[in-house]
Amino acid sequence: MYVDTHTHIYLKDFDDDRKQIINECKKLGVTKLLLPNIDSNSMEDVIKISNEFKGMCFPMVGLHPCSVKQNYNEELSFIKPYIKSCNPIAIGEIGIDLYWDKSTLDIQKKAFIKQVNWALEFELPIVIHARESYNEIFEILDFLNTSKLKGVFHCFSSTIEDANRILKYGGFKLGIGGVVTFKNSGIDKVVEQIEIENIILETDAPYLSPAPFRGKRNKSSYIPLIANKLSDIYKVSPEEIGKITSKNATEIFNI
């Protein structure tokens, strides 16, 4: 059994074959899909799909760092009430992205801090998007981390030093997806130095398809391809990878 801890299956990219993908997932043992929100436009779709596939799809509430613009306070005010109304499993996805836009760093930081505080207030885990921003995120977590804060660095793609720094916070796991299957990504060399108890599986569908589908639309039913790669790295069966990473996901998300 597998959990896809990060999929945007509610997006229009899946309108034509969402049900079919859900059935593929069931056949392959991908039994739970966690849905990070992006912004005010996607919130209703996250909830709609979570309701349509109850028990399999679970909603998150949050504002994605790439959607943090000058009107971010309005966005946050729109999104926050959903924490009470839709019973989300996490605050996500939130964080800082300096790959697409460095000019919004200041407001990205403010939006991130605000949402980490929501997580502390409502005792929910956080799903962190970090792109070229590990140091900026560490600076904030060094200040805000408590024994109660937990979550995941989704699509982890940094050094073993950064991995160890994340794990030292105490409540965080690393989300590993399709990138680990790419030739020369180097993430496999980092992953092999990390205990499997610290890892959860994710696709980030429709983005970052694993090999041999790199560059094509990603989907949650590709999770076994990622588990197979981890099976090579850790020298345990894909079933065991599924069992351990699902337990890790349950620990963080309480699903």
Ligand SMILES: [Zn+2]
């Ligand atoms: Zn995402």
